[in-house]
Amino acid sequence: MIIVLLNPILNATLIGGGIALLMGAAILVVFRFFSVEKDELQQELEGILPGANCGGCGYSGCSAYASVLADGSEKNTTLCTAGGQETATAVAAALGVKAGAVVPLVAHVFCQGTCEHTHERYEYTGTAHCASASGLFSGPNSCTYGCLGFGDCVNVCEFNAIYVEDGVAKVNHNLCTACGKCVKACPKQLIHLIPKHELATNVTCSNHWPARVVRSACKVGCIACSRCVRTCPVNAIKIEDNLAVIDQYACIHCGKCVDVCPTKAIHRGLLDGPCAVDEEKKAAG
Amino acid sequence: MKEMLVILFSVVLIDNLVLSRFLGVCSFLGLTKDLKNAMGMSVAVIFVMMVATGITYPIYWSILAPINLGYLQTVIFILVIAAVVQVLEAIIRKAFPPLYKAMGIYLPLITTNCAILGVMLINIQEEYSFISAMMSSFGAGVGYMLAMFLFTGVRSKMEKADIPEFLQGLPITLMAASIVSVSFMGFKGVIENLFG
Structure with missing residues (x-):
């Protein structure tokens, strides 16, 4: 193989860089072919939620909560304890439902x-x-x-x-x-x-x-x-x-x-x- | 066949990834609060471990080793694991939405899980054949799952226990983890007796 003849430092750089480039290209290609169009509503909701992924709502993260809110399987807009009433109101507004009361x-x-x-x-x-x-x-x-x-x-x-x-x-x-x-x-x-x-x-x-x-x-x-x-x-x-x-x-x-x-x-x-x-x-x- | 069984049993019980080698302890402590999380993470770890071994093993033996770049293995493996996890996540999200939901946020978490990198490096160090390396990765994942399940049980018991205030939270969790770990020392020597 030809690279065996080259300088060891150059070898390392080339191999490391080459693999990195390959991986980057692979990621790009895969993301191009496997992109999932996200619901617009879901994206909006994800923007509203704090994005801390604390799991306080009972779902595995903010995007999970946003997706169940968007597809309507979760009606409760007040589950985000990190965001509190402000977030609940904003979420309700985005969904076009009555601002749910965080039970006082x-x-x-x-x-x-x-x-x-x-x-x-x-x-x-x-x-x-x-x-x-x-x-x-x-x-x-x-x-x-x-x-x-x-x-x-x-x-x-x-x-x-x-x-x-x-x-x-x-x-x-x-x-x-x-x-x-x-x-x-x-x-x-x-x-x-x-x-x-x-x-x-x-x-x-x-x-x-x-x-x-x-x-x-x-x-x-x-x-x-x-x-x-x-x-x-x-x-x-x-x-x-x-x-x-x-x-x-x-x-x-x-x-x-x-x-x-x-x-x-x-x-x-x-x-x-x-x-x-x-x-x-x-x-x- | 016998060699496979020896590898499987030794990585699951004797050289248990979490309890004997102390790899992947962060997720071990973080995700054992309930069984659902432990299950999701364990399945994701087994999955990624197998796939990552399938890729890093040939990279090492066909590219790095022949031109004496073995010292690059850590850097290259981290790179490969991170990329593989990204690619896998995209593919699973598109092709198997239910699986993606089940694994949820655990897949990206694995990118930084030392357990995966550790197993990759051990596979190289032990100079396993490709099949043995795959078996060892699978066993390591199963061992991780076993440790997660056992510790989830321990923690659910601990929730009901009356723990002194100064030990509550992380201290008692670490102590319990160490006791579970000590219990696994009992498996040392079992393999020799099992397989002669």
């Missing part, structure tokens, strides 16, 4: 064990932080699942949406932006984000103890009696580990469970005071 969420404190309903097991004199109080025998509360009321959540809230009243944190839903900081801050994990609904009905208790123990610790705790489960017309309530839980997406906000709850553990309406509809009913009735 609101923080909710799953405890109503105020000072009058619970008692203290010991006198706590440490630093006034939930985290440190929680570290000492799970805090002074008779219910060790309950709100400690030192306001770690209040401290992290940048929107002044949380306040402590009577030893229990409460969320003003008008100010809450569902940023989730309080959810992380609560050492008892009492705060969850729930779909924002005027009449959101929640078992506002997080206690997993059996009924007898709950009763001795808190007057408004869930005793898992299952009355709400039987009453619920849409089977949205389940008892999970001695605690009734309402599926917020299945709930029709009829309020029947509120009436049957023997301990008044189920609370209706968002927790910044009595909600408007109940007030109207009172006025009417």
Whole structure:
């Protein structure tokens, strides 16, 4: 072979360059023959999506999500969590559908064990932080699942949406932006984000103890009696580990469970005071 | 035939690509969160490994080796693998859309997967025949798949475990990976007994 006679450096350059050129040419040819015309709509959607390919939507990347949106097999325009509402609106506009609402969420404190309903097991004199109080025998509360009321959540809230009243944190839903900081801050994990609904009905208790123990610790705790489960017309309530839980997406906000709850553990309406509809009913009735 | 079996078993179990040679660990840690991803990546790896071996092997032995350019193998192989993956992606997208959907974003990811390059280089180093090299690539891919599946199982168990806060995330994943890897050391010596 002739190249054997050439200079070794020249050989390497020629062979390396030659293979690179060949590969480049092969790619060009293949792409010419195997090009797939992309849907215009899909391309537009791909431009709108952030392009981070995070997979947060449940598809294997932004282009995958764009393609299912474009061919209509996925109707939900709000799946992109990275892009948020802005992206959802833009996607909906491109598809010509109504701008889907990214379901607004609101923080909710799953405890109503105020000072009058619970008692203290010991006198706590440490630093006034939930985290440190929680570290000492799970805090002074008779219910060790309950709100400690030192306001770690209040401290992290940048929107002044949380306040402590009577030893229990409460969320003003008008100010809450569902940023989730309080959810992380609560050492008892009492705060969850729930779909924002005027009449959101929640078992506002997080206690997993059996009924007898709950009763001795808190007057408004869930005793898992299952009355709400039987009453619920849409089977949205389940008892999970001695605690009734309402599926917020299945709930029709009829309020029947509120009436049957023997301990008044189920609370209706968002927790910044009595909600408007109940007030109207009172006025009417 | 016996030689093929020895190669197959040794690359799958004893010299397992991920757990013994520690190649392709990034995708091993990144894509074992659920079985679907692990499956997609593994199938794509097996596929690309076979095709890439089919191309790099003749390039080395018929072009590079005769004119003493063996030292160029790493550079040339990277080039070839990247090009092959690009070409394959285009062809699959056009000709087999369902397969393209199944492999999704994993195909381009393989371009930078050290496991592929590693197997190419090992095939040359061991001076396998072409058939043996193909068998070794296939076995390496299967071994990768085995490691992915095993570790996906381990991780799904770990999700339910109560892990101390300072170990959560990557630390516990790496520790679990090392334990799985240690378990594969038990296969050393098995081949001699299996095939005499």
